[in-house]
Amino acid sequence: MYAPDDASVRRTIFRYSPVAQPASMVRKACFDEVGEFNLRYPPAEDLDISFRIGMRHKFANLQEVMIRYREHPESSTFTRLRKIETSTLEIRKKFAKSGCYRMTVVDHLYNLLQAISIWVVPPRLKIWIFDKIRNRTV
DSSP: OOOOBHHHHHHHTTTSOSSOGGGOOOOHHHHHHHOSOOTTSTTOHHHHHHHHHHTTSOOBOOSSOOOOOOOOTTSHHHHSHHHHHHHHHHHHHHHHTSSSSOOOHHHHHHHHHHHHHHHHSOHHHHHHHHHHHHHHHO
């Protein structure tokens, strides 16, 4: 489950994406204010736009399951995980300095461990660990 309210989302945004992008609903006015997806960060441009939306608006997530998806060993999650993670860390670093979000000591440690793990932990194991962490902390 994803964090239900704005305060909870902001507490976890430096550890994982705050919304399930395929099921997200965002008013057009938000995109008019913050702009379009930044293609500098593929395939993590969804996290960048979430941070930008959160600088002007509040977050919320429904607690019902809205989508189901299958994981496949040839999906970009598995085949491009290093690129996803390096882009993600770059985005988090940028917004940690923005003044709109508060990165805790735990967030810093999590990001440091993630940066190290990019080169030493196999993607399949990393995804399994990440799912366990996310599902336990929200």
